[in-house]
Amino acid sequence: MKIQRFFPPRRILMGPGPSDISSDVLQALSRPTIGHLDPLFIGMMDEVKALLKYAFQTDNDFTIPVSAPGSAGMEACFVNLTEAGDKVIVCRNGVFGERMRENALRSGAEVILVDDEWGQPVSISKVESAFKANPDTKILAFVHAETSTGALSDAEALSKVAKHYGALTIVDAVTSLGGVPLKVDEWNLDAVYSGSQKCLSCVPGLSPITFSPKAIEKIQARKTPIQSWFLDQSLVLGYWSGEGKRSYHHTAPVNSLYALHEALLALYEEGLESAWQRHAEMHQRLKLGLEQLGFRYVVEEAHRLPQLNSVYLPEGVNDADTRQHLLKEYNLEVGGGLGALAGKVWRIGLMGYSAKKENVALCLKALEDTIK
Amino acid sequence: MKIQRFFPPRRILMGPGPSDISSDVLQALSRPTIGHLDPLFIGMMDEVKALLKYAFQTDNDFTIPVSAPGSAGMEACFVNLTEAGDKVIVCRNGVFGERMRENALRSGAEVILVDDEWGQPVSISKVESAFKANPDTKILAFVHAETSTGALSDAEALSKVAKHYGALTIVDAVTSLGGVPLKVDEWNLDAVYSGSQKCLSCVPGLSPITFSPKAIEKIQARKTPIQSWFLDQSLVLGYWSGEGKRSYHHTAPVNSLYALHEALLALYEEGLESAWQRHAEMHQRLKLGLEQLGFRYVVEEAHRLPQLNSVYLPEGVNDADTRQHLLKEYNLEVGGGLGALAGKVWRIGLMGYSAKKENVALCLKALEDTIK
Numbered sequence: 001m002k003i004q005r006f007f008p009p010r011r012i013l014m015g016p017g018p019s020d021i022s023s024d025v026l027q028a029l030s031r032p033t034i035g036h037l038d039p040l041f042i043g044m045m046d047e048v049k050a051l052l053k054y055a056f057q058t059d060n061d062f063t064i065p066v067s068a069p070g071s072a073g074m075e076a077c078f079v080n081l082t083e084a085g086d087k088v089i090v091c092r093n094g095v096f097g098e099r100m101r102e103n104a105l106r107s108g109a110e111v112i113l114v115d116d117e118w119g120q121p122v123s124i125s126k127v128e129s130a131f132k133a134n135p136d137t138k139i140l141a142f143v144h145a146e147t148s149t150g151a152l153s154d155a156e157a158l159s160k161v162a163k164h165y166g167a168l169t170i171v172d173a174v175t176s177l178g179g180v181p182l183k184v185d186e187w188n189l190d191a192v193y194s195g196s197q198k199c200l201s202c203v204p205g206l207s208p209i210t211f212s213p214k215a216i217e218k219i220q221a222r223k224t225p226i227q228s229w230f231l232d233q234s235l236v237l238g239y240w241s242g243e244g245k246r247s248y249h250h251t252a253p254v255n256s257l258y259a260l261h262e263a264l265l266a267l268y269e270e271g272l273e274s275a276w277q278r279h280a281e282m283h284q285r286l287k288l289g290l291e292q293l294g295f296r297y298v299v300e301e302a303h304r305l306p307q308l309n310s311v312y313l314p315e316g317v318n319d320a321d322t323r324q325h326l327l328k329e330y331n332l333e334v335g336g337g338l339g340a341l342a343g344k345v346w347r348i349g350l351m352g353y354s355a356k357k358e359n360v361a362l363c364l365k366a367l368e369d370t371i372k
Numbered sequence: 373m374k375i376q377r378f379f380p381p382r383r384i385l386m387g388p389g390p391s392d393i394s395s396d397v398l399q400a401l402s403r404p405t406i407g408h409l410d411p412l413f414i415g416m417m418d419e420v421k422a423l424l425k426y427a428f429q430t431d432n433d434f435t436i437p438v439s440a441p442g443s444a445g446m447e448a449c450f451v452n453l454t455e456a457g458d459k460v461i462v463c464r465n466g467v468f469g470e471r472m473r474e475n476a477l478r479s480g481a482e483v484i485l486v487d488d489e490w491g492q493p494v495s496i497s498k499v500e501s502a503f504k505a506n507p508d509t510k511i512l513a514f515v516h517a518e519t520s521t522g523a524l525s526d527a528e529a530l531s532k533v534a535k536h537y538g539a540l541t542i543v544d545a546v547t548s549l550g551g552v553p554l555k556v557d558e559w560n561l562d563a564v565y566s567g568s569q570k571c572l573s574c575v576p577g578l579s580p581i582t583f584s585p586k587a588i589e590k591i592q593a594r595k596t597p598i599q600s601w602f603l604d605q606s607l608v609l610g611y612w613s614g615e616g617k618r619s620y621h622h623t624a625p626v627n628s629l630y631a632l633h634e635a636l637l638a639l640y641e642e643g644l645e646s647a648w649q650r651h652a653e654m655h656q657r658l659k660l661g662l663e664q665l666g667f668r669y670v671v672e673e674a675h676r677l678p679q680l681n682s683v684y685l686p687e688g689v690n691d692a693d694t695r696q697h698l699l700k701e702y703n704l705e706v707g708g709g710l711g712a713l714a715g716k717v718w719r720i721g722l723m724g725y726s727a728k729k730e731n732v733a734l735c736l737k738a739l740e741d742t743i744k
Binding site for chain 1: 373375377378379380381382383385387389390392393398399400401402403404405406407408410411412413416419422423426439440441442443444446447471474475477478567569575576577597598599600601602620621622623624625626627628630633634637640696699705710
């Protein structure tokens with residue numbers, strides 16, 4: 001067996017995530033590992049929690065990173081909040097809505113589906129109708145920013161409907177956190193999960209989550225045990241809780257948390273509003289150029305995510321070949337379509353540290369050179 | 373909110389994990405992030421699989437790192453292999469046997485417990501009796517190297533009993549992999565999980581697992597869906613499988629996998645037998661010194677793990693104060709006791725890169741200075 005050390009090239013990451021990572025964050029990642037119960041590490045964990053609260057715009061005590069990717073954060077929300085037989089309205093307007101349905105079913109929920117076309121935001125009126133037909137619904141689950149299509153849904157309005165019916169919300173904010181406004185407390189959201197590798201521009205592998213006091217109440221009132229041991233947040237809380245002695249649950253991914261600390265600090269120092277503004281501006285630049293090159297957006301302007309530009313390929317442009325060419329010749333990664341949109345669209349990311357002028361310029365010029 | 377960048381000190385990690393990490397592995401960790409579907413990354417994944425097969429001494433096709441800590445690897449084994457009502461014999465001789473019981477129960481298993489005293493290896497004859505009383509048992513679950521006590525159980529003999537009754541085995545090799553002989557194919561083990569942060573000396577957050585063809589058969593013959601979406605290995609396989617196109621399941625923790633690649637390569641270059649030998653030799657050195665200082669081993673010599681020295685504190689030595697002193701004055705971390713052994717024992721690790729003469733020397737001298 002002949003295996004060499006692995007030296008990856010420096011790619012420009014303009015797909016649906018992971019996004020570009022700053023050298024500050026990569027440096028933080030490689031600092032010496034210390035114990036997961038080291039007092040200095042515990043202190044850093046408290047700072048990560050505080051920074052995450054800022055990023056989520058919440059005072060929720062339970063705001064932590066799950067030690068696994070966003071899909072595990074999604075599952076943590078469902079297995080903790082759902083009990084067998086609970087009615088859950090799941091909004092499906094892309095791949096991640098479908099994944100929510102899978103998770104709800106595996107948690108034993110009775111799922112009521114609200115379908116919207118891919119590329120459309122979740123329809124408020126359809127959700128209202130679903131609640132009218134099922135007023136005993138316990139949870140409304142929807143994706144804030146659909147990574148598969150680039151559509152932004154109105155989380156605030158959806159939350160209002162859920163609250164009107166006394167239901168909790170589970171919200172996928174994997175792609176929205178840090179890229180567009182997300183206001184957990186002001187919008188009254190209950191269980192929100194995200195990912196480290198999108199607009200936070202941290203390494204992939206962590207899933208920030210936040211649970212409202214109402215979500216915690218629902219967990220504490222459970223009649224049945226949580227089916228996952230690893231994702232049982234009542235156990236995890238003993239490790240992340242600020243009071244007294246930290247109890248061991250699992251070994252935290254120490255170095256990845258250094259990186260998250262650094263990435264969240266950068267976001268805090270820039271300021272959320274500035275970060276949102278930057279994403280919007282870079283999107284405008286990219287959009288102008290893409291349209292000139294013949295790309296057409298999948299999502300209407302009003303519901304378009306600045307950080308994920310989902311565009312139909314101009315006629316005559318081959319999907320896989322062109323992406324491979326961009327990767328080989330320019331070290332530029334753009335994303336292909338997922339599910340029903342595979343082969344038809346590209347997903348061009350402007351997430352976090354990737355949302356900058358040099359990336360937009362490179363992307364547009366490389367595309368121009370390649371497809372003309 | 374005033375938060376500074378976090379600069380951890382360089383600790384000497386001689387607890388139960390994480391262990392010391394070489395600068396090569398830390399450097400690999402901080403290499404530029406590339407996409408999780410990048411062809412270069414896919415190539416590296418194949419190498420990680422090959423290196424893991426070597427470390428596990430197996431030809432199992434299904435040999436991959438779960439994108440989460442060892443506890444998630446444990447859960448992956450239980451939720452994939454167990455169906456509601458399956459009889460599972462769980463051997464409990466420490467914290468992690470108890471955690472296996474929790475996982476088996478949450479997977480819907482009917483658990484038959486085989487208890488041994490903490491510090492003892494799993495009793496083969498008790499397991500035989502449990503099988504005699506329950507010949508329809510589907511799975512035998514045991515911990516190869518109990519991290520909470522430092523006891524090594526005879527995985528080969530236990531596997532023979534299970535095979536005699538046609539049962540599969542789930543084996544916790546979190547602390548054994550790379551530190552003591554573990555021969556998955558020769559011993560006929562079916563589902564084995566480990567952790568990245570013990571004798572592999574990689575960053576915490578990954579859990580290498582391997583499933584035998586018989587384990588895969590059991591998964592494919594399931595009548596009920598796997599309760600976890602994130603840990604559903606039939607879905608994960610589509611991403612890690614060598615054939616054709618990789619399908620997206622979740623975003624792999626790219627940088628942590630660079631580090632695992634590097635750590636596994638170091639183990640391969642040293643050779644497993646040499647690594648086992650090194651652990652044994654460092655253990656002998658440490659043992660002599662510890663006994664001179666008045667420490668007494670929890671586990672009898674025949675069943676003792678070289679990489680995890682579980683010792684009773686000499687009289688008059690305060691647990692928490694002394695460990696804090698070692699950390700503050702010498703940057704030396706040793707582990708406290710877990711569960712029933714908390715406050716009474718220390719767990720001194722000699723895992724992977726930590727198993728070297730300078731660590732043994734430092735540890736013994738620092739202890740001598742501190743407790744005399």
